[in-house]
Amino acid sequence: MTTPNLPDPYGSNGGANLADILERVLDKGVVIAGDIKINLLDIELLTIKLRLIVASVDKAKEMGIDWWEDDPSLSSGARRRELAEENQRLQRRIADLEAAAPALEEREENQA
Amino acid sequence: MNELRYVYAVTRPFDGVLPDGVRGLDGEPPRLLHHGDLVAVVSPVPAGDFAEAPLKKHLEDLDWLTATARAHEAVIGAMTTVTCTVPLRLATVCVDDSGVRRLLDAGHDRFLQTLDRLEGRVEWGVKVYADPEPAPAPRPEPSEPAGGAPATGRDYLRRRLSRRQAREGVWERADALARTLHAELSQRAQAAALHRPQDSRLSESPGQNVLNAAYLVPRERSEEFVAEVGRLTPEEGGVRVELTGPWAPYSFAGHAGQPDTAGQAGAADTAGKAGAADREEAAG
Numbered sequence: 001m002t003t004p005n006l007p008d009p010y011g012s013n014g015g016a017n018l019a020d021i022l023e024r025v026l027d028k029g030v031v032i033a034g035d036i037k038i039n040l041l042d043i044e045l046l047t048i049k050l051r052l053i054v055a056s057v058d059k060a061k062e063m064g065i066d067w068w069e070d071d072p073s074l075s076s077g078a079r080r081r082e083l084a085e086e087n088q089r090l091q092r093r094i095a096d097l098e099a100a101a102p103a104l105e106e107r108e109e110n111q112a
Numbered sequence: 113m114n115e116l117r118y119v120y121a122v123t124r125p126f127d128g129v130l131p132d133g134v135r136g137l138d139g140e141p142p143r144l145l146h147h148g149d150l151v152a153v154v155s156p157v158p159a160g161d162f163a164e165a166p167l168k169k170h171l172e173d174l175d176w177l178t179a180t181a182r183a184h185e186a187v188i189g190a191m192t193t194v195t196c197t198v199p200l201r202l203a204t205v206c207v208d209d210s211g212v213r214r215l216l217d218a219g220h221d222r223f224l225q226t227l228d229r230l231e232g233r234v235e236w237g238v239k240v241y242a243d244p245e246p247a248p249a250p251r252p253e254p255s256e257p258a259g260g261a262p263a264t265g266r267d268y269l270r271r272r273l274s275r276r277q278a279r280e281g282v283w284e285r286a287d288a289l290a291r292t293l294h295a296e297l298s299q300r301a302q303a304a305a306l307h308r309p310q311d312s313r314l315s316e317s318p319g320q321n322v323l324n325a326a327y328l329v330p331r332e333r334s335e336e337f338v339a340e341v342g343r344l345t346p347e348e349g350g351v352r353v354e355l356t357g358p359w360a361p362y363s364f365a366g367h368a369g370q371p372d373t374a375g376q377a378g379a380a381d382t383a384g385k386a387g388a389a390d391r392e393e394a395a396g
Contacts, residue, residue: 028362029199
């Protein structure tokens with residue numbers, strides 16, 4: 001299964017996790033529609049796929065991690081947006097920190 | 113008419129033989145169907161399992177899906193060790209050898225372009241997990257204050273705050289590590305793809321997946337790439353890096369930067385196809 005001289009990070013036999021395999025065989029690779037029965041299947045595969053991933057995406061977005069959606073290496077628009085967004089993010093962060101500063105001082109006084 | 117052809121992958125004609133012990137969905141070594149300058153890797157499968165209606169039912173069955181997906185991946189993985197392979201999506205089924213030949217004709221130029229692009233390259237998967245609540249508490253909770261009634265509420269809140277800060281610290285480290293890794297590894301790879309984070313219920317990995325990336329790396333530079341991942345992996349707790357591969361270049365088999373549905377002359381406008389594309393958009 002693996003190339004000689006390379007580590008075998010997922011163990012030689014069936015060690016790769018199911019999520020990795022499904023992700024690749026359902027979602028990646030080439031789809032060719034011709035004299036074959038996959039037209040209908042695309043829809044079926046899609047429902048399975050959605051069922052498998054929806055929860056994780058929502059969870060990640062909840063935590064504010066959604067940068068794969070506009071990663072600069074994937075989209076040129078994202079590259080331009082990125083600086084502006086980082087700027088905004090930093091400004092928000094500063095505002096948050098400033099807002100929190102009095103509370104922190106008070107807490108330290110109380111602890112003293 | 114009660115046998116269909118399951119197609120795993122497409123390659124160029126190659127020297128050498130399939131690795132021993134490779135079994136297709138029928139439990140036999142897969143067959144190589146030569147057609148012009150392309151080769152399809154196929155297994156006969158029964159229509160009772162793979163015709164439209166039974167397949168539809170089977171795909172809803174996670175156990176069946178798991179076994180099929182693993183067999184599919186195992187065949188492609190084995191092919192990858194002997195030659196450059198374009199993996200096809202799960203459940204690409206043709207009627208008869210003639211159907212496979214038509215498939216190769218229809219996709220001929222595209223297969224050749226993809227093979228040129230992927231020649232000598234493999235895919236490595238890199239994931240970062242954040243595990244904000246490691247099993248052993250890093251430092252013991254400060255003991256309860258000696259029952260001073262007015263202090264209790266404040267202490268409670270302080271404890272809550274410090275726990276939250278510890279948790280946020282892990283998220284921040286994981287996020288920072290994900291960005292660093294992706295930036296560094298992208299430079300060492302010929303292409304990179306970011307996938308959605310995986311649900312831990314499916315991956316059965318502890319922690320929350322924050323980076324799920326794939327990198328296209330020349331085979332002979334894989335060792336270097338793997339070493340680099342190791343070098344960038346921190347020792348600190350709460351954040352974990354996982355490396356998988358080498359995979360067949362699944363994540364890069366579609367046309368670069370375009371969804372699979374694009375660029376399929378004559379096929380993309382069938383009703384089923386269009387329906388799928390619409391849903392994909394709606395879902396995204």
